[in-house]
Amino acid sequence: MTTADERVHTYPFNRPEGLELSPAYRDARVAPGMIRVRLPFGEPAWLATRYEDVRFVLGDRRFSRALAARSDEPRNQSYRRPGGILAMDPPDHTRLRVLVAGAFTVRRVEKLRPWVRQIAAGLVADLVAAGPPADLVDAFALPLPVQVICELLGVPAEDRHLFRAWSDAMLSTSSLTAEEFVRNERELNAYMAGLVAQRRERPADDLMSALIAARAENLDRLTEEELVELCIGVLVAGHETTATQIPNFTHVLLAHPERFDQLRADPDLIPAAVEELMRFVPLGAGAGFARYATEDVLVGDVPVRAGEPVLCAVASANRDEGRFEEPEELRFDRQETQHLGFGHGVHHCLGAPLARLELQEALRALITLPDLRLAGDPVWKTQMLVRGPRELPVAWG
Amino acid sequence: MSWTITVDRGTCMGSGICAGSRPDVFRLAGTASEPVVDRIEPDEDVLDLADTCPAAAITVRDEAGTELGPRP
Ligand code: HEM
Numbered sequence: 358m359t360t361a362d363e364r365v366h367t368y369p370f371n372r373p374e375g376l377e378l379s380p381a382y383r384d385a386r387v388a389p390g391m392i393r394v395r396l397p398f399g400e401p402a403w404l405a406t407r408y409e410d411v412r413f414v415l416g417d418r419r420f421s422r423a424l425a426a427r428s429d430e431p432r433n434q435s436y437r438r439p440g441g442i443l444a445m446d447p448p449d450h451t452r453l454r455v456l457v458a459g460a461f462t463v464r465r466v467e468k469l470r471p472w473v474r475q476i477a478a479g480l481v482a483d484l485v486a487a488g489p490p491a492d493l494v495d496a497f498a499l500p501l502p503v504q505v506i507c508e509l510l511g512v513p514a515e516d517r518h519l520f521r522a523w524s525d526a527m528l529s530t531s532s533l534t535a536e537e538f539v540r541n542e543r544e545l546n547a548y549m550a551g552l553v554a555q556r557r558e559r560p561a562d563d564l565m566s567a568l569i570a571a572r573a574e575n576l577d578r579l580t581e582e583e584l585v586e587l588c589i590g591v592l593v594a595g596h597e598t599t600a601t602q603i604p605n606f607t608h609v610l611l612a613h614p615e616r617f618d619q620l621r622a623d624p625d626l627i628p629a630a631v632e633e634l635m636r637f638v639p640l641g642a643g644a645g646f647a648r649y650a651t652e653d654v655l656v657g658d659v660p661v662r663a664g665e666p667v668l669c670a671v672a673s674a675n676r677d678e679g680r681f682e683e684p685e686e687l688r689f690d691r692q693e694t695q696h697l698g699f700g701h702g703v704h705h706c707l708g709a710p711l712a713r714l715e716l717q718e719a720l721r722a723l724i725t726l727p728d729l730r731l732a733g734d735p736v737w738k739t740q741m742l743v744r745g746p747r748e749l750p751v752a753w754g
Numbered sequence: 755m756s757w758t759i760t761v762d763r764g765t766c767m768g769s770g771i772c773a774g775s776r777p778d779v780f781r782l783a784g785t786a787s788e789p790v791v792d793r794i795e796p797d798e799d800v801l802d803l804a805d806t807c808p809a810a811a812i813t814v815r816d817e818a819g820t821e822l823g824p825r826p
């Protein structure tokens with residue numbers, strides 16, 4: 358009989374530079390049960406690494422996010438991050454999420470495709486006009502999602518330099534002191550509250566105005582504080598991850614030139630390529646946003662006690678050999694797609710349809726750059742929740 | 755007055771939002787969601803889930819078969 362691993366492992370496993378998935382995940386996946394991990398701050402947690410377990414924990418209502426705020430949540434930094442809707446449970450979570458979710462369904466988002474395609478093509482045209490080399494992050498990967506989310510939400514894209522700094526700080530894992538974090542949060546809050554006040558005076562055709570109208574209609578449905586927090590959540594979550602995945606996808610494709618060529622030859626493969634790249638890229642530096650058991654729950658054959666946290670390693674689940682054939686291979690012909698790159702369950706990424714669209718249109722524009730290649734070493738983000746190049750020097754032609 | 759719920763398992767992308775929110779009405783069977791019950795009492799929250807299902811895979815109908823949701 359195999360005995361469970363009783364050690365408490367130091368976490369996160371992944372190196373911040375690059376996009377490798379630590380071999381420690383594989384060890385955990387093939388071992389029975391779940392392992393115990395400890396982050397720099399907070400209590401130790403269970404770590405789910407297999408597809409089945411991760412999907413089960415994320416999808417089961419006996420696991421709570423709200424309970425994390427009342428516990429010593431595992432985290433990378435001393436201070437706590439305000440979680441917005443990601444820190445709520447149904448029915449509160451549902452009450453807020455439905456207010457914004459309608460704007461991000463496949464049907465609604467598909468209408469934006471021509472516009473997004475035009476933005477991506479315009480950015481590539483600017484790159485070509487300026488000539489190589491260029492930093493793909495600054496000249497393409499960031500402006501695309503920033504422009505899209507600003508327009509949808511109703512935030513002036515000219516303020517990009519302002520909220521980029523705040524947003525960076527919101528998602529930073531360790532570069533700030535607690536005081537800096539709090540100050541930053543206040544500034545971003547004040548900025549967004551100011552925009553909300555302006556929109557209340559002069560409504561426009563955007564999500565912020567729609568939320569203001571929803572609050573005016575029913576004051577109990579959405580508090581002023583929640584309104585501002587939702588807008589911040591959509592702004593921050595709505596550009597940073599996409600802006601990081603675009604250079605990540607590019608970096609992976611440049612390391613798999615035969616796959617890049619396949620897309621150039623057959624752009625119809627792009628949607629499948631985006632799903633496969635979402636599966637393949639281990640975006641997170643580590644699993645975060647622990648789920649707390651509200652009662653005793655069996656995860657596989659591990660009894661998780663009420664009040665204990667479980668971290669869900671989606672990047673590991675996405676490479677689970679029990680779920681995906683040849684998980685280490687990048688293949689655009691998979692039948693079993695359903696990766697967990699956008700999460701699962703009630704917190705499944707609100708912006709997934711929009712993110713998919715942006716990533717697809719980004720690739721569609723990038724394949725038009727002939728002989729796209731690295732023009733220097735990427736500079737990696739090192740202290741963020743997500744991993745990816747801070748700068749990606751590229752050349753073409 | 756009662757409503758019927760159907761899930762188009764072909765378009766459902768298995769996000770688990772509906773099943774996670776209302777396990778009394780939806781469950782994930784394999785890769786897609788399905789209703790747990792044939793009929794429910796009118797329930798605004800379920801209509802909300804139909805409106806906001808990312809794949810628009812949930813349909814809610816009243817007794818006469820009129821489509822109530824997803825609302826446009
Ligand atoms: C490639 C880009 C993206 C990736 C990889 C991504 C990934 C994720 C993941 C994994 C979660 C679940 C977190 C958890 O359950 O612990 C999530 C939630 C969320 N995402 Fe995204 N996301 C992306 C783009 C976007 C966009 C464009 C938006 C804009 C609306 C967005 C808004 C949100 C929000 C608001 C949540 C919280 C949802 C909730 O708690 O109900 N994301 N995202």
Ligand code: SF4
Nearest residue numbers: 766767769770772807
């Ligand atoms: S919310 Fe929609 S896409 Fe997600 S599981 Fe339910 S029916 Fe499927």
